[in-house]
Amino acid sequence: MKIYLQLFWTFFKIGLFTFGGGYAMLPLLQDEVVRKKGWASENDLMDYYSLGQCTPGIIAINVATFIGYYRAGKSGATAATLGIVTPSVIVITLIAAVLQKFMANPYVAHAFEGISLAVVALIADMLLDLGRKNIRDWLTAAVFVIALGLMVIAGWSPAAVVLAAIAAGLIPQREKKQ
Amino acid sequence: MIYLILFWEFFKIGLLAVGGGLATLPFLFELAEKYPWFDVKTLTDMVAISESTPGPLGVNMATYAGFSAAGISGGIVATLGLVVPSLLIIILLAKVMNRCRENCRVQRVFYFIRPAVVALILGASWHLAKLAVFDAKTALICLGMFAAVHYFKRSPILYICAGAVLGIVLKL
Incomplete structure (x- = not known):
């Protein structure tokens, strides 16, 4: 029982002090999980990240599940995952409840108009970064253009686009083998 | 009933949103158009609040969207x-992890998914912009x-606060 509580509490703390995406979590994980608890090595952590990135789901959740699972099986995975999401659920619920009451206030409304410009700028920067990392050659550029076309012109749902990309990736590649 | 729909919609997001928390954005955009839970305009508020509060971005966005839909x-x-979906997949995968990692077909699939995800995020954020x-x-x-x-790469919270101040001062 103790290990499950430890896993929950450790990941609760990590969830509470992570701002932003799963990568912001890395230094906290190194400190708590590698240095203090010794639950994983630095290399393990890198492996979990590269797998967490290429498995479905949010990276932060995937990494927490990996560490919890290797530490204490299925229940350990569940404890770690619940730990990492609990702070979000509490904090966001409180903020959303308060905010919905104040949205009618003109100052709050002006503030959020300004914030939405900052958000667009932040997303643009993240997109640029993602694009540079993932669109590296003609093939990936073609996938990008086709996916954009399917979404914008053909009106496909995001799920359909992702499934189509998976299907395209599964088609055996001939040229390389010859 | 709304809980079942919510669970199912977010289960799909957990299953298909590959990559960082931002990858959930196109899916949330679709939800905004499909259900009366929240409108597209509130999506930027969600991103702002999710970025500037503790917790992984994707989880915060899900909690916020779920709260807007049904408290x-x-x-x-x-x-x-x-x-x-993460729990189920990782638990299954953890056993065969090393075999899977070197499997070039798996890597090839992700080679195709990632640029498609960039396109999806671009499409959704274009509407927000x-x-x-x-x-x-x-x-x-x-x-x-x-x-x-782009040039200073400071914490997003700083820019979000600056945006709020500008919004109030300039009465946007």
Whole structure:
């Protein structure tokens, strides 16, 4: 029982002090999980990240599940995952409840108009970064253009686009083998 | 009933949103159009609040969207929906991890998924940008913000606070 509580509490703390995406979590994980608890090595952590990135789901959740699972099986995975999401659920619920009451206030409304410009700028920067990392050659550029076309012109749902990309990736590649 | 729909919709997001928390954005955009839970305009508020509060971005967005749809229990149900596919897949995968890692077919699939996800995020954020940027003044501020984000790479919270101050001062 103790290990499950430890896993929950450790990941609760990590969830509470992570701002932003799963990568912001890395230094906290190194400190708590590698240095203090010794639950994983630095290399393990890198492996979990590269797998967490290429498995479905949010990276932060995937990494927490990996560490919890290797530490204490299925229940350990569940404890770690619940730990990492609990702070979000509490904090966001409180903020959303308060905010919905104040949205009618003109100052709050002006503030959020300004914030939405900052958000667009932040997303643009993240997109640029993602694009540079993932669109590296003609093939990936073609996938990008086709996916954009399917979404914008053909009106496909995001799920359909992702499934189509998976299907395209599964088609055996001939040229390389010859 | 709404809880079942919420759980299912976020289960799908957890299953298909590959990559960072931002990858959930196109899916949330679709939800905004499909259900009366929240509108597209509130998506930028969600991103702002999710970025500037503790917790992984994707989880925060799910909780916020679920809360907007059906209150406190809605937030919990949406978050659980998002988490369950990860739990199931990782538990299954952890056993065969090393074999899977070197499997080039798996890597090839992700080689195809990632640029598609970039396209999806671009599509969804284009709509958000159109709502936020509606005249020369907002366009100028947004460009300035982008330059600041791109060259200084400070914490997003800083830019979000700056945006709030600018919004109040300039009465946007």
